[in-house]
Amino acid sequence: MSTIATIPTLRLDDVTKDFATGTRALSGVSLSVSRGEFVSVVGPSGCGKSTLLRLASGLDTVSGGTLEVDAAVTSFVFQDPTLLEWRSAQKNVELVGELAGVPAAERGRRAREALSLVGLDGFEKQHPRQLSGGMRMRVSIARALVAEPQLALFDEPFGALDEITRLKMQTELQRIFQLKSFAAMFITHSISEAVYLSSRVLVMSGRPGRIVDDIELPWSYPRPPELRYEPEFGRIAGRISKALEDHS
Ligand SMILES: Nc1ncnc2c1ncn2[C@@H]1O[C@H](COP(=O)(O)OP(=O)(O)O)[C@@H](O)[C@H]1O
Ligand SMILES: [Mg+2]
Structure with a gap:
């Protein structure tokens, strides 16, 4: 553990997002992502995950709370390669x-x-x-x-790919992340994808999205594909699944 304080690349403190339509998309969201951290966000459809990334990228602004980015370059990868x-x-x-x-x-x-x-x-x-x-x-x-980029944002990038391609892309992204060591925020619907790739997984509730669980993953990188069959992997995936069920 380093004793030198590092400034997170992305920090949200008690962030709320209300749209003009009256929809509250996010409520009291606090999180931080630092260089070399791969943070996944899982949550039910419509809970505000894309909104969260749009705020982080500067495409939209918060309604309450604060959001700070310490990155000269932020990149965004969407589900559609566009x-x-x-x-x-x-x-x-x-x-x-x-x-x-x-x-x-x-x-x-x-x-x-x-x-x-x-x-x-x-x-x-x-x-x-x-x-x-x-x-x-x-x-x-x-x-x-x-x-x-110092901050890389991913909004369900592998959601439209078939299972085999998806697993390959996970291995590839993990290799690239290790090499480049940016701060990553990754949205996914897939619990196993989140557990396999991340240093930390945040679980969001149904709308308005709140963070209901925050799980630090115990494995270093690179992670072998077989990690997915380890009992500890299954235990953590089960905990995320339960949190999603309890807060949907
Ligand atoms: N520009 C917008 N104006 C009004 N409502 C929006 C806008 N963008 C998203 N929303 C609403 O905010 C909620 C969260 O949307 P979104 O962040 O896209 O969810 P997710 O990515 O988790 O599926 C949804 O109810 C959605 O309809
Ligand atoms: Mg979305």
């Missing part, structure tokens, strides 16, 4: 640099490096329609990571 169909994988990833005015040679190099990081060497010239669902998501992740 790639531009008329641009190659390489050009989709380069878009970020283009918008930021990075010179062509440099942004080309960075995009190739990001595509390599997600295992897409040799697929640079392919267009989205020529890629599988898993590969499109890899491009989306490369595009998010090319700007070297």
